[in-house]
Structure formats: C-alpha cells, structure tokens
Amino acid sequence: MSTIIKNKGYTNETLEWKAWLDVVDPDNCTPEQTEVLEMSHPKAKVSDYYLFLVHQPAILKQRSEAFNAIMYAPGGLARADRELGSLVVSRINGCVYCASVHAQRFEQLAKRNDTVAQVFDEPRGAGVNEREKAIVQFSIRLTEEPENIGPDDIQALKDAGLEQAEILDLLHADAIFAWANRLMLNLGEPVFPPPQA
Amino acid sequence: MNDNYPSTTGARPGSTDAVDAIVGLTPSDPLFAIRHARHKVVHATQGSYELFFDPSSQGLPIQERLLVAWHASLLSRSDALARHYRDALDRYASDAEAMAAIEGGRVDSLPPSRLRAMLIFTRKLILKPVEGDQAALEQLRDAGMATADIVTLAQLVAFLSYQIRLVAGLSAMKALESL
Numbered sequence: 001m002s003t004i005i006k007n008k009g010y011t012n013e014t015l016e017w018k019a020w021l022d023v024v025d026p027d028n029c030t031p032e033q034t035e036v037l038e039m040s041h042p043k044a045k046v047s048d049y050y051l052f053l054v055h056q057p058a059i060l061k062q063r064s065e066a067f068n069a070i071m072y073a074p075g076g077l078a079r080a081d082r083e084l085g086s087l088v089v090s091r092i093n094g095c096v097y098c099a100s101v102h103a104q105r106f107e108q109l110a111k112r113n114d115t116v117a118q119v120f121d122e123p124r125g126a127g128v129n130e131r132e133k134a135i136v137q138f139s140i141r142l143t144e145e146p147e148n149i150g151p152d153d154i155q156a157l158k159d160a161g162l163e164q165a166e167i168l169d170l171l172h173a174d175a176i177f178a179w180a181n182r183l184m185l186n187l188g189e190p191v192f193p194p195p196q197a
Numbered sequence: 198m199n200d201n202y203p204s205t206t207g208a209r210p211g212s213t214d215a216v217d218a219i220v221g222l223t224p225s226d227p228l229f230a231i232r233h234a235r236h237k238v239v240h241a242t243q244g245s246y247e248l249f250f251d252p253s254s255q256g257l258p259i260q261e262r263l264l265v266a267w268h269a270s271l272l273s274r275s276d277a278l279a280r281h282y283r284d285a286l287d288r289y290a291s292d293a294e295a296m297a298a299i300e301g302g303r304v305d306s307l308p309p310s311r312l313r314a315m316l317i318f319t320r321k322l323i324l325k326p327v328e329g330d331q332a333a334l335e336q337l338r339d340a341g342m343a344t345a346d347i348v349t350l351a352q353l354v355a356f357l358s359y360q361i362r363l364v365a366g367l368s369a370m371k372a373l374e375s376l
Binding site (some may be wrong): 019021022052055056058059060062063065066069070073076078088089093094142143146147150151153154155164165167168169171172174175176178179180181182183185186187 | 228234235238244249273275276321326327329351352358362363366367369370372376
C-alpha cells in the first residue's frame with residue numbers, strides 16, 4: 001500500500017476484526033466446515049469472521065459462492081469499478097472494516113487512490129470522472145432508498161457509458177455489500193493497528 | 198407466487214428461480230440472458246434462498262424465518278418481496294398477534310419471546326446496521342438462542358438486504374427495457 005489515508009473515522013490501513021460471540025475452533029471443524037472455509041477465503045481459517053459464520057457452513061458456502069462470483073468473475077464491469085461500488089456502499093453504511101479492505105483493493109486495481117480520498121471525505125458527488133460519479137450516485141441510492149430505484153437510475157448509468165451487463169455487475173457488487181456490511185457491523189468489530197511509534 | 202416456493206434444498210436445474218419469478222423475468226426478456234450469463238451468482242442466490250426457506254431446515258422454524266423476511270421487506274418498502282413472503286406465510290399456521298405487530302410496525306409491543314427478540318434485531322439490522330452492538334447479540338442469547346441460530350438469523354436478514362436491492366435493481370432494468 002502506498003499512502004495512508006485517514007478521514008472521518010475511515011482508513012485504508014489493514015484492520016483486524018473480532019467476533020462478539022464464540023467462534024468455531026479451526027482445529028475442531030467438521031470436514032464440511034473445513035471445506036467451506038477453504039473455498040471462502042485464503043485466510044478463512046485464521047479469520048474470526050469466517051470462523052464465526054462457519055457455525056452454519058451450508059449458508060456460508062452459498063454466501064461465499066455469490067460473493068466470489070460477484071467480485072472476481074472475469075468480464076463485464078472492471079474490477080476496480082466493482083470495488084468502487086463496494087467501497088461506497090460500505091462508506092454509506094458506516095462499515096469501517098469493509099471500507100478499509102475495499103479501499104485497498106480499489107487502489108491495487110486502479111493504481112491510484114484519489115477516488116478513495118474523496119469517498120472517505122464525502123461520498124456524495126465523489127468520482128474523478130462522469131463514469132465514476134454515476135457509479136457512486138447509483139451505489140448511494142441503492143443503499144439508502146432501494147424502493148425508489150427506477151428506470152431513470154439505470155438510464156443515468158447508461159448515459160455515463162455503462163453497458164447493460166456492466167450495470168448488472170454493479171448492482172450485484174452493491175447489493176452483496178448490503179449483505180456483507182450488515183454481518184461485519186453486527187457480529188463483531190474492527191481492531192485497529194497500534195499507533196506507530 | 199406460492200407455487201414457486203421451493204420444497205427441497207439445493208438449487209435444482211430447471212427449478213423456478215425466485216428472483217426471476219418476483220421480478221417477472223422470463224427468457225423472452227433480453228435482461229434474462231444477461232442475468233443468467235452470471236450463472237454462479239444466480240445459482241448461489243437461489244441456493245441461499247432455498248436454504249433459508251426450506252421447511253425442513255434445522256434450527257429456527259420456517260414460520261419465524263418467514264415472519265422475519267416479511268418484516269424486513271415491509272421495513273425496506275419492497276412491495277414485491279413483502280407480498281412474496283406474506284403469501285408464503287399463508288402456507289403455515291398463522292401467528293396473528295405477531296403478524297398484526299409486524300404490519301402495524303410495533304414489534305416492541307409483543308410479549309417477551311425469542312420471536313420478539315428476532316424481530317427487533319431484524320429492524321436494527323435492516324434500518325440502522327451501523328448501530329449494531331454486542332448488547333444486541335446478548336439479547337438474542339438471553340432470549341434463548343444458540344450461537345448457530347444467531348448466525349442463521351444474521352445471515353438471513355443480511356441476505357434479505359441483498360435480495361431486496363437485487364430485485365429493486367433488476368425491476369428498474371426491466372422497466373427501462375420495456376419503455
């Protein structure tokens with residue numbers, strides 16, 4: 001990671017996360033739990049988040065299949081744009097942990113962090129060009145008032161140059177963070193790195 | 198809509214997809230092919246839905262899961278999903294008191310029970326997720342819920358937050374196509 005950005009309680013530093021209730025002991029997993037942990041995330045066996053969710057392995061398996069397909073599948077919307085959607089949703093929902101992860105992913109993919117700084121400071125109106133601004137605006141609307149999403153919201157994305165398949169990918173990336181943020185915010189809390197000496 | 202309700206676990210090839218049915222997407226819509234090109238997402242979304250609403254699932258009873266889903270849909274002002282889950286409730290013995298409280302937006306007025314604790318947790322998770330805290334989980338535990346059932350409930354409400362937005366976005370895309 002290049003520059004540390006900290007603003008309004010958000011950061012692009014790497015955070016840890018701890019569960020508020022008992023997690024599954026990775027040394028005492030059933031074969032099904034082990035399999036689901038391994039397909040969920042490379043570090044799932046040392047992550048409180050996955051070790052808590054794996055109390056229900058079948059549910060976690062479906063969640064991880066949806067999440068990984070939405071965020072990593074080739075083609076369609078550029079992965080940096082998916083990360084931008086996830087970052088904005090996380091910022092609107094107040095999920096500091098998810099915002100830090102997806103700020104870093106955006107920067108890795110886009111090779112710049114100017115949009116991250118804008119979203120941390122004020123998500124409304126953020127974006128360095130019309131395409132990014134349209135992605136940000138849609139992500140905010142879908143998060144805050146899904147009942148009011150209509151054809152005009154889709155047309156605004158088309159006007160900014162997004163194809164139909166890209167709009168679907170953005171919808172998926174935004175919607176899956178309605179899911180992810182709620183788990184991260186309500187089952188545990190972020191752990192911040194100790195201040196540098 | 199009831200006929201589309203799954204009765205077995207696992208997304209089966211050829212079985213009716215709940216999101217397609219609720220949005221009204223059929224193979225004649227151009228959007229149908231676009232959505233199904235992301236078949237892993239379609240499959241896992243349907244797989245989640247079938248797991249949560251399988252009547253033979255262990256743990257939380259199906260009626261309580263459906264009451265949570267109806268509550269979440271009403272709070273999110275998703276007419277399509279509120280109708281879907283309300284219709285599904287007709288298949289099971291009704292809890293008139295809980296349904297009246299949900300419809301009236303006064304779940305706090307229910308007598309103390311596991312269901313009341315679940316509905317209050319649902320409201321916070323849907324409307325004010327940032328206010329989640331350890332005390333809210335302790336209240337679920339005090340209401341008699343095991344950790345595994347708390348995970349089911351949290352995943353269910355979080356999934357509903359996803360499904361509500363997926364249906365809203367797909368409906369808007371479909372509406373634009375038909376203008």
